[in-house]
Each structure stands twice: as C-alpha cells, then as structure tokens.
Amino acid sequence: MVNQSNFLKQRLSSVILMIEVEVKASVNDFAAVTDKLINIGAVRIKKEHQTDVYYNAPHKDFGQTDEALRIREIPDDGEKRIILTYKGAKMDKVSKTRKEIEVDVFDAENTGLILENLGFIRVATVIKDRVIYHFGKFIVTLDTVYNVGKFVEIETEANEDEDTGESIKKIFDIYKKLGIEDGFERRSYLELMGIV
Amino acid sequence: MVNQSNFLKQRLSSVILMIEVEVKASVNDFAAVTDKLINIGAVRIKKEHQTDVYYNAPHKDFGQTDEALRIREIPDDGEKRIILTYKGAKMDKVSKTRKEIEVDVFDAENTGLILENLGFIRVATVIKDRVIYHFGKFIVTLDTVYNVGKFVEIETEANEDEDTGESIKKIFDIYKKLGIEDGFERRSYLELMGIV
Numbered sequence: 001m002v003n004q005s006n007f008l009k010q011r012l013s014s015v016i017l018m019i020e021v022e023v024k025a026s027v028n029d030f031a032a033v034t035d036k037l038i039n040i041g042a043v044r045i046k047k048e049h050q051t052d053v054y055y056n057a058p059h060k061d062f063g064q065t066d067e068a069l070r071i072r073e074i075p076d077d078g079e080k081r082i083i084l085t086y087k088g089a090k091m092d093k094v095s096k097t098r099k100e101i102e103v104d105v106f107d108a109e110n111t112g113l114i115l116e117n118l119g120f121i122r123v124a125t126v127i128k129d130r131v132i133y134h135f136g137k138f139i140v141t142l143d144t145v146y147n148v149g150k151f152v153e154i155e156t157e158a159n160e161d162e163d164t165g166e167s168i169k170k171i172f173d174i175y176k177k178l179g180i181e182d183g184f185e186r187r188s189y190l191e192l193m194g195i196v
Numbered sequence: 197m198v199n200q201s202n203f204l205k206q207r208l209s210s211v212i213l214m215i216e217v218e219v220k221a222s223v224n225d226f227a228a229v230t231d232k233l234i235n236i237g238a239v240r241i242k243k244e245h246q247t248d249v250y251y252n253a254p255h256k257d258f259g260q261t262d263e264a265l266r267i268r269e270i271p272d273d274g275e276k277r278i279i280l281t282y283k284g285a286k287m288d289k290v291s292k293t294r295k296e297i298e299v300d301v302f303d304a305e306n307t308g309l310i311l312e313n314l315g316f317i318r319v320a321t322v323i324k325d326r327v328i329y330h331f332g333k334f335i336v337t338l339d340t341v342y343n344v345g346k347f348v349e350i351e352t353e354a355n356e357d358e359d360t361g362e363s364i365k366k367i368f369d370i371y372k373k374l375g376i377e378d379g380f381e382r383r384s385y386l387e388l389m390g391i392v
Contacts, residue, residue, distance in 0.1 A: 059255030059315060069314065084301075086310040101309045105280075106300040113297045114282040118265065119255060 019091070020100040021167040022155035025175060026183040030131075030142050033152055036178045042135040048074050052126040053112065054190055058119030063196030066090055066098075068188065069120065073108050082108045095168045096186055099160070124195040138174060148192050152180060215287070216296040217363040218351035221371060222379040226327075226338050229348055232374045238331040244270050248322040249308065250386055254315030259392030262286055262294075264384065265316065269304050278304045291364045292382055295356070320391040334370060344388050348376060 027033060037044075055069045056062050062069065066089035074081040081104065088099035105111045116122065128145040143151045154171045158164050175181065190196045223229060233240075251265045252258050258265065262285035270277040277300065284295035301307045312318065322341060329336040339347045350367045354360050371377065386392045 057255075057314065059253075067313075069310075084307075084310060086313050088313065099313075101306050101313060103306040103310060104302040106302075110297050110299040111280075114265075114280060114299060117263075117282050117284065117295075117297060118253065 018100060019158040019160055019164060020098055020155060021158050021164045022096040022153060023171045024096060024151050024153045024185045025180050026185050027150050027152045027180060030150060033142065033178050037133050037140060040177050042133040042140055045132040045134055048130045050074050050128050050130055053122060054124045055115050055120040056123045071108050071111055084111055097164050124190055124193060126189045135174060145189050148189055214296060214353040215356055215360060216294055216351055217354050217360045218292040218349060219367045220292060220347050220349045220381045221376050222381050223346050223348045223376060226346060229338065229374050233329050233336060236373050238329040238336055241328040241330055244326045246270050246324050246326055249318060250320045251311050251316040252319045267304050267307055280307055293360050320386055320389060322385045331370060341385050344385055
C-alpha cells in the first residue's frame with residue numbers, strides 16, 4: 001500500500017473468457033505453408049517472440065488434470081505485454097479445445113512471486129518465435145519452439161456454450177488447404193518437452 | 197490467443213516486493229485525529245473507495261496460516277486500479293508487519309475467474325472508504341470499513357532483510373502524537389468480520 005501515491009497509470013481492461021478451439025500440427029517446411037497461406041488470402045499480422053513460464057499446482061498435478069497455468073511475456077517493439085493464463089482440461093478427443101481465461105498484468109516478476117508464495121511451482125519455460133496470420137475468424141500461427149520443433153496451430157474462439165464441432169471441422173479444412181493432412185499433435189509443448 | 201491483434205495497450209510495470217510494517221488501531225473520533233494530523237504536518241493525499249475480495253486456498257486454510265490473497269478495486273476518477281495482492285503471515289507479536297507482494301492487473305473479473313478455476317474460494321468482500329495522509333515515510337490511513345468500524349492504520353515499508361523494530365517504534369510514536377494510545381488491533385478486517 002506504500003505506493004498508493006504512484007498512481008498515474010494508463011491501462012486498458014482486457015476481458016477474455018472463451019473456449020479456445022485449436023488444432024496443432026507438426027510441420028517440417030514452413031516455406032510451403034507460408035506460400036499456401038498467401039495463396040488462400042491469409043493476412044500476416046506480425047512475428048512475436050514469446051517466453052512462457054509454466055507452473056504446477058500445490059494441491060493437484062496439472063499434468064494429470066490437463067490444466068495449465070502460465071505467465072507469458074511478449075516483448076513487443078519497446079512495449080512488453082505480460083499475460084497470466086489459466087487453461088482448463090481439453091474438451092474433446094481430436095482438438096486442443098479448452099477453456100482459457102487470461103488477464104494482462106503489469107509485472108511478470110511479482111505475478112510469479114505471488115504464485116510461488118501461494119505454493120505453485122515453476123516447472124518449465126517454453127520459448128518460441130511465432131508468426132501470426134489471420135484467415136477470416138481463424139488465427140494461423142507458425143511456431144518455432146526452441147528445443148522442440150516447428151508447428152502450425154490453427155485456432156478460433158467460441159463462447160462457453162457454443163458447439164465447437166463446426167469450428168473444428170473448418171480448422172481441418174484450412175489444414176487441408178495448407179497441404180497439411182497429418183502430423184496432428186494434441187500434446188502440449190510441455191508434454192513434447194517431456195516435462196509433464 | 198484470439199485477441200492477439202488487440203494490442204495497443206498502455207501500461208506501466210509495478211514492481212513491489214516489500215515488507216509492510218503496519219499497526220492498526222480502532223478509533224471512535226476521526227475529527228480529533230484529523231486535527232492532530234494537520235498539526236504535526238501530515239499531508240492529505242486523497243480519499244479512496246476500496247472494494248477488496250478475499251480468497252481462501254484449496255490446499256490450506258489462510259485463516260490458519262495467516263496468509264491472505266486479495267483482489268482490490270479502486271475506482272479512481274474515471275480510471276479504475278485493480279491490484280492482486282498476496283500477504284504472508286505476520287512476522288512479530290505487536291504489529292501487522294508481513295511480506296506483501298502485489299501486481300496491478302487489467303481486469304478484476306478474469307483475475308477472479310483464474311483464481312476460482314485454480315480452486316481458490318471467494319470468502320469475503322471488504323468495502324471501505326480510506327482517507328490517506330503522508331507523514332514523512334509513513335502512510336496514515338483513516339479507514340471507515342463498512343459493517344466493521346473506524347480504524348487508523350500507520351504503515352511504512354521495509355526491505356525484506358531490514359530490521360523492522362525501529363519502524364514499529366516510530367509508528368507507535370506517531371500514534372502517541374495523534375492521541376491514540378490504546379485500541380491497537382492486530383486482527384484483520386476479515387477476522388473482525390468473523391469470516392476467518
């Protein structure tokens with residue numbers, strides 16, 4: 001409370017409660033995928049460097065419950081974005097669809113310290129370069145994950161009550177257009193790293 | 197991740213890891229205290245309306261461990277501040293000195309949803325009007341806590357390694373100057389409300 005005079009902060013509320021409908025595929029050749037993304041009219045939005053610190057819980061094993069808790073740092077051009085994210089268990093057998101709740105925070109270190117003081121345990125750091133395309137209401141990302149590999153993720157969002165089957169079907173249609181018909185991967189990067 | 201295009205956010209990092217050295221006293225008459233605050237040269241900073249939502253943990257009872265986890269909302273003039281705070285157990289027998297870690301967040305609702313999805317349980321809401329004075333490196337607050345009462349808190353901060361005894365002594369000196377020599381209260385507002 002001592003800093004209560006230090007108040008001139010500009011911020012923006014970020015309310016996101018959604019179901020993340022998402023399918024991931026292991027891909028060797030980004031060049032071919034990039035060509036096809038341009039051909040179908042996807043729009044390149046940006047490239048990001050992301051550092052994700054994952055935590056496990058003191059009272060259950062997120063590896064077992066299929067939940068995740070993460071602090072993501074994205075150092076943008078001069079301005080860092082920091083996001084605390086909770087992910088619920090996957091909701092079907094084919095995609096990575098799950099509940100996702102996120103909130104932007106002002107400081108990664110103190111957010112981590114609060115989690116650690118609450119008993120959460122830092123288990124892994126995932127670092128990646130992510131190139132982001134938009135295609136209609138879908139987001140296509142080309143991830144180069146350090147020490148793991150290259151992956152294409154396609155995702156969209158749904159309301160909590162919405163049927164996600166149609167979105168998943170459309171995601172697989174886009175994969176087909178990108179020439180990707182196998183290599184689908186439901187395991188998280190943490191699982192692929194052998195950490196959970 | 198769907199909102200990754202929604203990026204133009206202005207924010208400021210807030211790094212606060214400190215020991216909160218704090219003594220609280222139950223007070224009937226704010227008018228007399230206010231007069232004395234002015235006499236000793238304390239500076240009135242502002243008045244705030246604060247809404248604090250407290251959580252208990254899924255794996256231990258903060259009422260037993262003397263920890264606290266809180267989301268505070270302060271709707272300032274047009275601009276709301278939202279703070280997630282962890283408080284460690286009290287560190288001595290006379291004051292409320294304890295470790296405090298806080299981080300400003302962009303959204304109270306999603307922060308609460310993340311805590312609840314992690315298994316934390318919302319246990320109470322404390323609402324108060326707080327008038328804040330600065331007196332040297334001390335902060336004096338006059339709290340009118342809804343359904344609880346009126347309290348004067350005097351606090352300062354210390355580094356994690358610092359001896360807090362001298363600060364506590366100075367705090368009691370200030371209480372004396374304010375004409376407050378009894379009514380000291382180590383119980384939290386939650387405890388006074390009979391919630392923990």
